[in-house]
Amino acid sequence: xxxxxxxxxxIKPGAIIEPxxxxxxxxxxxxxxxxxxxxxxxxxxxxxxxxxxxxxxKFPDTSNYFRNRKGECKRADFVIIINGYNKNWxxxxxxxxxxxxxxxxxxxxxxxxxxxxxFRSIGRxxxxxxNFLKKEEYNQRFISIRNxxxxxxxxxxxxxxxxxxxxxxMTYRSPSKGGIxxxxxx
Numbered sequence: 001x002x003x004x005x006x007x008x009x010x011i012k013p014g015a016i017i018e019p020x021x022x023x024x025x026x027x028x029x030x031x032x033x034x035x036x037x038x039x040x041x042x043x044x045x046x047x048x049x050x051x052x053x054x055x056x057x058k059f060p061d062t063s064n065y066f067r068n069r070k071g072e073c074k075r076a077d078f079v080i081i082i083n084g085y086n087k088n089w090x091x092x093x094x095x096x097x098x099x100x101x102x103x104x105x106x107x108x109x110x111x112x113x114x115x116x117x118x119f120r121s122i123g124r125x126x127x128x129x130x131n132f133l134k135k136e137e138y139n140q141r142f143i144s145i146r147n148x149x150x151x152x153x154x155x156x157x158x159x160x161x162x163x164x165x166x167x168x169x170m171t172y173r174s175p176s177k178g179g180i181x182x183x184x185x186x
Contacts, residue, residue, distance in 0.1 A: 003088075003133055004050050006123045007081065015058040017078070019051055027051055028179070031078050033095050033148075040097050040148045043179030049084030056112050071107030072114075079112050081138075082182075088138040089186060090116060092166075095145045102144075109142045109166035141186055142169040 001009075008016075019027035026048050032041040035057065056075035063073045076094040083089075092112045094105050116133065123132035131137075142163050163170040172180060 001127065001129065003123075004052055004081070004083065006127050006129065006132055007052050007119070009127075010119065010122060011052075011054055015054045017053040017055060019047065019053075025049070026182075029053055029080070031093065031095065033077060033097075036097065038097065040095070042095060042145055042148055042175050044080075044185070045179045045181050047080075047082060047084065047182045049082060051080065051082050051084075053078060053080040056115050059115065071104070072111065074104070074108045074111045075115060076108045076112035079116060081133075084182075090138050090140045091143060091185060092116075092140070093143045093145060095148055097148050098146070100144065100146055105144045105169065106166045109144075109169060113140070113142075113166065139186070140164055142166050143172060143185055144169050145172045145175060145180075147174045 017029060017031070019029045022028075026046045028043060028045045029047060029051065030041050030043050031053070033039060055078055057077065059075075061073070062068075066072050068074075076092045078091075078093040078095070080091040080093065081089070082091070092109045094100075094108045094112075096105070120133040120135075123129055142165060162168065170185070172185075
């Protein structure tokens with residue numbers, strides 16, 4: 001069974017965010033943050049291939065088990081797993097309506113990465129699939145999307161450095177209403 005097949009069996013449908021539009025072989029997905037007084041959203045355009053997105057906040061709160069002294073209970077807003085451009089990708093995305101605190105965002109991105117590691121372990125043990133979500137087969141990208149509600153300035157990202165760790169996250173500021181191109185996030 002493929003990684004996506006296992007993930008669809010593992011994760012309840014209510015936690016999965018389905019792409020809402022398809023153009024040829026590419027998808028668009030809308031990431032919505034509704035747990036605030038003023039909900040906001042960001043659209044990601046032209047995602048190639050197979051896609052599975054979920055909201056880690058839908059999973060049980062870990063503060064019942066952990067002390068949270070180092071921020072280990074925090075989680076990013078979205079995880080998107082993609083098989084496209086002849087590569088596999090895992091995008092960890094934290095969205096903020098304003099600027100946000102970089103240290104807190106790093107902890108949220110780390111928490112979402114830990115969640116993926118937990119999924120990896122469950123898939124390997126319960127589906128008997130040793131290569132499930134094999135780290136070497138997935139490129140990870142860590143992204144902070146800030147100032148989501150501000151559309152007065154052009155969309156910008158923080159440089160061209162490789163954002164393959166929470167500490168080196170890409171910061172994307174003020175996305176346009178038209179959304180962000182997937183190719184800009186990888």
